[in-house]
Amino acid sequence: MDVLYFAWVRERIGIPKEKVETQAETVADLVAELSAREERYALAFSDLASLRCAVDQELVPFDAPLGNAREVAFFPPMTGG
Template sequence: MDVLYFAWVRERIGLPRERIETGAATVSELVDELRGREARYEAAFADTSALRVALDQQLSDFDAPLAGVREVAFFPPMTGG
């Protein structure tokens, strides 16, 4: 699946996107896998309450299943103005 990182998430990880193979069943499990990779991922996902997630370009929750998902995007909350 493709994993996309936006704003400060991208800055901390150092990549805008990557293609990964995962056995994670939910977004939360994916985040746990990513955190375990190395310190930059741990820093990016240290506080998931400060993040939003979209699955195949639809806003979702961290407990959402990943079955059939092709793209996961992580980004900070957006504000209008």
């Protein structure tokens, strides 16, 4: 699946997107796998309260199942202006 990173998440990890092969069943499982990779991932995912995620472009909670997802995106909460 494609994993996309936006704003400061992308800055901390250092890439805008990557292809990931995973056995994760939920978004939280995917976050745990990514966080275990390297310090930069662990730093990016250290405060899930400051992150939002979308599966196939639909906002979901971190306990959402991945199923046959093609894309997961991580980004900070959006603000209006």
